Amino acid sequence: MTDVIIGVDPHKLSATIEVVDHQERLLGSGRFSTDQAGYRAMRSYVKTWPRRVWAIEGANGAGRPLAQRLVEAGERVVDVPAKLAARVRLFDTGHNRKTDALDAHSIAIVAVRTPGLRVLAPGGALEALRLLTDRRDELARLRVQTVNRLQRLL
Secondary structure: OOOEEEEEEEOOOEEEEEEEEOOOOEEEEEEEEOOHHHHHHHHHHHHHOOOEEEEEEOOOOOOHHHHHHHHHOOOEEEEEOHHHHHHHHHHHHOOOOOOHHHHHHHHHHHHHHOOOOEEOOOOHHHHHHHHHHHHHHHHHHHHHHHHHHHHHHO
């Protein structure tokens, strides 16, 4: 069981979050950049709630980079379809106005009300690619080190 749901409206340069409990009460919100500093600030902000689930709209689209970062960090992440979030926004507010805060709130509400959302898991192919990339970087550093030693000897 989780204490809070964190609804995320992801964009290319920013992510807006709304934190709600299971009674749909707003506990916190914020807007963070998608760079390293923004990601760290967002993770630091939500540490207040240790039992949390991230609900990200479009976890296979615009939200994929953030969703994968969170999954790799050991967070529970669910994918919220954009159509469900749009319906909740329309029915809860009576209009279809879009703001990042309303989007994040409706995404969180969908996660509270909808059982069976797709839970994201770490991808095996992604992990294999990461291992290969790390090994390539290691070999490149070793090659540069060897060439520098040879130049010093000559």
